[in-house]
Amino acid sequence: MTRPTRRALLALPVGLAVAGALPTPALAHGDPFANVLGEEHAAVYLYGIVTPRLPAAVKPLAREIYDMHREHRDTILGLITAARGAPSPARPAYELPLPLDNPGGALAVAIAIENALTAHWRDAVGEVEPKNRELFARGLSDVSVALAKLRYASTRDLGRSSSAFPGRSGS
Amino acid sequence: MPLHDDDVLRAAVAGVGVAVLAACTGGSRPSGNGLRGDRFRKVTGTPFARAADANPLRRWHEAETGLVALYEATTRAVPTAARMLAPLREHHVAHLAAIGEKLAALGASPSASASASSPSPTPTVPADATAALKALAAAETAAAALVVSELSMLGDPKVVVLAAEISASNAQHAALLLALPGRAS
Numbered sequence: 001m002t003r004p005t006r007r008a009l010l011a012l013p014v015g016l017a018v019a020g021a022l023p024t025p026a027l028a029h030g031d032p033f034a035n036v037l038g039e040e041h042a043a044v045y046l047y048g049i050v051t052p053r054l055p056a057a058v059k060p061l062a063r064e065i066y067d068m069h070r071e072h073r074d075t076i077l078g079l080i081t082a083a084r085g086a087p088s089p090a091r092p093a094y095e096l097p098l099p100l101d102n103p104g105g106a107l108a109v110a111i112a113i114e115n116a117l118t119a120h121w122r123d124a125v126g127e128v129e130p131k132n133r134e135l136f137a138r139g140l141s142d143v144s145v146a147l148a149k150l151r152y153a154s155t156r157d158l159g160r161s162s163s164a165f166p167g168r169s170g171s
Numbered sequence: 172m173p174l175h176d177d178d179v180l181r182a183a184v185a186g187v188g189v190a191v192l193a194a195c196t197g198g199s200r201p202s203g204n205g206l207r208g209d210r211f212r213k214v215t216g217t218p219f220a221r222a223a224d225a226n227p228l229r230r231w232h233e234a235e236t237g238l239v240a241l242y243e244a245t246t247r248a249v250p251t252a253a254r255m256l257a258p259l260r261e262h263h264v265a266h267l268a269a270i271g272e273k274l275a276a277l278g279a280s281p282s283a284s285a286s287a288s289s290p291s292p293t294p295t296v297p298a299d300a301t302a303a304l305k306a307l308a309a310a311e312t313a314a315a316a317l318v319v320s321e322l323s324m325l326g327d328p329k330v331v332v333l334a335a336e337i338s339a340s341n342a343q344h345a346a347l348l349l350a351l352p353g354r355a356s
Binding site: 131159 | 324340342
């Protein structure tokens with residue numbers, strides 16, 4: 001399986017200015033904190049659209065996942081702010097990665113959101129300073145578990161719901 | 172005599188528990204001030220620092236070996252769950268292969284583990300499916316926590332990523348096993 005289209009998840013914050021703690025005054029686009037923050041902003045927005053359209057049995061799970069993304073977003077925002085950085089705000093809107101024409105479509109969108117997030121958290125964990133690795137690994141675990149639960153809601157198959165290396169291309 | 176739930180859980184996590192204790196004695200914990208790891212990698216990306224990754228890799232290898240054994244024991248005890256559990260066991264086999272590759276790249280072998288002289292206990296699994304799957308989930312959670320606890324001491328960012336992947340995979344397994352309706356009964 002290839003990674004889902006990420007048209008909806010292109011909200012990469014730019015110009016993350018950090019004073020004091022870092023040798024450079026601004027971190028661009030490729031910064032792992034900025035990348036993950038942008039993805040979490042998008043997820044919070046998109047779950048607001050997707051959740052009401054999900055099958056009734058999946059809505060409680062989606063609300064839990066929505067809360068998790070809010071918590072992730074706030075944690076990353078807090079870390080950037082604590083380092084006297086300037087986190088980018090959320091965009092006014094984000095494009096859906098897939099059509100939302102039926103309850104199955106909504107579930108596919110939620111799975112696509114989590115699939116993209118696992119890739120971003122996974123890539124970031126190798127980029128951050130050692131003291132932040134655990135935080136990013138837990139972030140990867142959180143979104144991987146969310147992805148597994150959503151896939152299980154769709155497939156009822158343990159093997160197709162989980163992977164040996166979450167976040168890797170094709171996982 | 173049927174085993175008490177607590178006994179089952181203790182037995183299930185015994186293998187990874189050994190590795191968790193071993194982890195408490197290994198490696199130094201570098202620190203940093205910034206958000207990113209660029210400056211730190213200039214220090215830790217040395218052959219010396221990367222060679223230090225062998226010990227945590229061995230502990231994870233031991234924990235994953237214990238999980239494979241536990242899946243096999245569970246499959247024997249609860250044959251109706253065999254088909255469902257097979258892909259999860261295969262994930263652990265893949266973890267072992269990936270860890271083995273990293274060890275080989277360091278010129279190390281899994282068998283040099285500090286606790287290798289203590290044979291792992293044979294997993295004890297109840298015939299009751301619910302208890303067996305609960306024990307599996309507990310072991311998965313313990314293994315995931317072991318890996319995460321050692322991230323800050325690693326020298327090679329690629330090993331960091333592998334560790335995070337393995338931990339996330341094990342967390343997925345635990346969550347799915349606990350969420351199963353009727354737990355394969």
